[in-house]
Amino acid sequence: MTEDMAALMQSHLELVIEANKTTNLTRIDSLEDGLLLHVEDSLVGLDECLSAPEGKYADLGTGGGFPGITIAIATGRPTTLVDTRRKKTAILDGIVEELGLADQVSTHTGRIEEMALEHPKAFSLITARALAQLSVLLEFSSPLLKMGGRLVCYKAQVSDGEFNHALEVQDMLGMKLVSQRSVYLSDGETFRTILVFEKTARPRIKLPRPVSYAQKKPL
Numbered sequence: 001m002t003e004d005m006a007a008l009m010q011s012h013l014e015l016v017i018e019a020n021k022t023t024n025l026t027r028i029d030s031l032e033d034g035l036l037l038h039v040e041d042s043l044v045g046l047d048e049c050l051s052a053p054e055g056k057y058a059d060l061g062t063g064g065g066f067p068g069i070t071i072a073i074a075t076g077r078p079t080t081l082v083d084t085r086r087k088k089t090a091i092l093d094g095i096v097e098e099l100g101l102a103d104q105v106s107t108h109t110g111r112i113e114e115m116a117l118e119h120p121k122a123f124s125l126i127t128a129r130a131l132a133q134l135s136v137l138l139e140f141s142s143p144l145l146k147m148g149g150r151l152v153c154y155k156a157q158v159s160d161g162e163f164n165h166a167l168e169v170q171d172m173l174g175m176k177l178v179s180q181r182s183v184y185l186s187d188g189e190t191f192r193t194i195l196v197f198e199k200t201a202r203p204r205i206k207l208p209r210p211v212s213y214a215q216k217k218p219l
């Protein structure tokens, strides 16, 4: 990663902290905490993101643009930041413009479930951090991913129940676990797990299911 990229990532964080004074984007309000818990944390999955096939990238439930903007800067991929809250995507549009990334990064306002109707099989790489349990992330991502595309999940804790349920539903969704890795951030305390799933087959059920089914009527 170049110094310019690192500077751009820090500028993104500073703009989020500034915007956070008026709109709730993140509970983190200091540069020091943000460098660790947003920027460094977003970069934990960079190797996995670089391993995905070339093509478009989407960050689902992007909030303040983490890991989406960080990974966009580090990979140079055409990027879509997805969030259902227009207040958040409007702020991100301004931040992207100010960072000079408007040719590469855009936002999509709306529910992830509905996005798959407009952009089926459009993406080679998807990330999600602090969005939902693994089986829901698989259900959200499968109709959006090209064959061979990858879902990179950023997780703090994965219970055995959550992990095993994802393995139970992955075949039905045409997805397959390809890697799993845990690390501590540089504070030596914050534990992160990166799980990668690949789209390997057509899903055996019709996707996307109606809005809210993934969370309210889980598979």
Ligand SMILES: C[S@@+](CC[C@H](N)C(=O)[O-])C[C@H]1O[C@@H](n2cnc3c(N)ncnc32)[C@H](O)[C@@H]1O
Pocket: 060, 061, 062, 063, 064, 065, 066, 067, 082, 083, 084, 085, 088, 110, 111, 112, 113, 128, 129, 130, 131
């Ligand atoms: C807890 S925040 C995480 C934000 C960011 N990924 C991070 O880790 O800092 C979850 C975000 O997902 C968005 N979200 C939740 N469900 C969604 C859905 N079905 N479609 C689109 N966005 C959704 C929320 O509006 C919120 O901004």
